[in-house]
Amino acid sequence: MYRGQSGMWSWLFHRITGLGVLFFLLIHIVDITLAGFGPTVYDDGIKIFSLGIVRVLSLALIASVLYHACNGLRILIIDFWPAGHKYQRQMFFAVVALSIAGFIPMAFFVVAPIFGRCPGAPNTCAPFI
Amino acid sequence: MSTATRTPAAARRSGADLLAVAIKVKRYQPDRSDKPYWQEFQLQVEPKDRLVDALNQIKWEQDGTLTFRRSCLHGVCGSDAMRVNGRNRLACKLLMKDVGTRITIEPMLGFPVIRDLVVDMDPFFAKYEKVKPFLINDEPAPAAERLQSAEERARYDDTTKCILCGACTGSCPSVWANRDWVGPASIVNAHRFIFDSRDRAAGERLRILGDRNGVWRCRTIFNCTEACPRGIHVTDAIEEVKRAIMYGSTETE
Incomplete structure (x- = not known):
């Protein structure tokens, strides 16, 4: 194992989150395809996203999308701004901080129904299965 | 220094406080075993000894079969790049007082291992030659010399420092994944001529580096920058x- 620093970890997380988002995209194609079989099949199908375990997986998806998006901007800045490489480490910590800041409120809305609360959308709160 | 001890053997070496260190080496002796194995050596060193001095001490006093490259011992020839405590370093540029008392040494990743810490550098130099690392200028030579301003010289100053030790290339995950990739050291040496105002083959080198095994496999991981013993960015x-490839010009910065 090579003991790389923040740059290596940023790349490794970028790869893992990228693969995670790709994996979700495949699931998403399947769940959207259900719409072709009529509204009942689709509604029943997407109820799986209300399951507690799937909500936890959704947290991983949110974290992955946020990190991958923010780090993608970091890489763009390094690529196009001639001085960008000097700040790659600081930008990595900014990426992590931004991802966490975005994750906390989004995670709240995803996880709250597990505890019987549906902030912001009481009428659409699917019962916890 | 809390770990410093004094022994009769140490006293012979120096009057200074000595360090007791354990050096664990990943060894590979193809004539003895097909598989690499770990071996630990205990020794007393001076705090201001370099790691290469400690390796010499092992080789000369404990186990003559320990194999590693070294030549100038002053960080210029680039022979003794190896993985020290997980990071590529030159053994001659590390002082024992800075590496701790338990040291792990492995050959660099991304290179075929020949024996112990000696890796096969042939593919590395083949890739180096691919980028034409020499001045190309067919214009008639002036009477004295090809003049260059201080600013023009400064443009590529950083990449003139390369000693071709391979520490950057061996630290690069893109190289570990794809040994056909040209690698950071070759690009550094191409950069040295691409941005040289006297050179006329920048376009040719940019074409070589623009293909699928050129610069684009760099994922901006920065292991190379951290590993470079010459401090090259x-x-x-x-x-x-x-x-330069994307904008089609070397004059954009």
Whole structure:
């Protein structure tokens, strides 16, 4: 194992989150395809996203999308701004901080129904299965 | 120094406080075993000894079969790059007082291992030659010399420092994954001529580095920059070459 620093970890997380988002995209194609079989099949199908375990997986998806998006901007800045490489480490910590800041409120809305609360959308709160 | 001890053997070496260190080496002796194995050596060293001195001490006093490259011992020839405590370093540029008392040494990743810490550098130099690392200028030579301003010289100063030790290339995950990739050291040496105002083959080198095994496999991981014993901003050099290819010009920065 090579003991790389923040740059290596940023790349490794970028790869893992990228693969995670790709994996979700495949699931998403399947769940959207259900719409072709009529509204009942689709509604029943997407109820799986209300399951507690799937909500936890959704947290991983949110974290992955946020990190991958923010780090993608970091890489763009390094690529196009001639001085960008000097700040790659600081930008990595900014990426992590931004991802966490975005994750906390989004995670709240995803996880709250597990505890019987549906902030912001009481009428659409699917019962916890 | 809390770990310093004094022994009769140590006293012979020096009057200074000595360090007791344990050096664990990943060894590979193809004539003895097909598989690499770990061996630990205990020794007393001076705090201001370099790691290469400690390796010499092992080789000369404990186990003559320990094999590693070294030549100038002053950080210029680039022979003794190896993985020290997980990071590529030159053994002659590390002082024992700075590496701790339990040291792990492995050959660099990304290179075929020949024996112990000696890796096969032939593919590395083949890739180096691919980028034409020499001045190309067919214009008639002036009577004295090809003049260059201080600013023009400064443009590529950083990449003139390369000693071809391979520490950057061996630290690069893109190289570990794809040994056909040209690698950071070759790009550094291409950069040195691409941005030289006297050179006329920048376009040719940018074409070589623009193909699928050229600069684009760099994922801006920065291991190379951290590993470079000469302090070259390797990733920055690669990024400058990427921009020169993308903008079609070496005059953009």
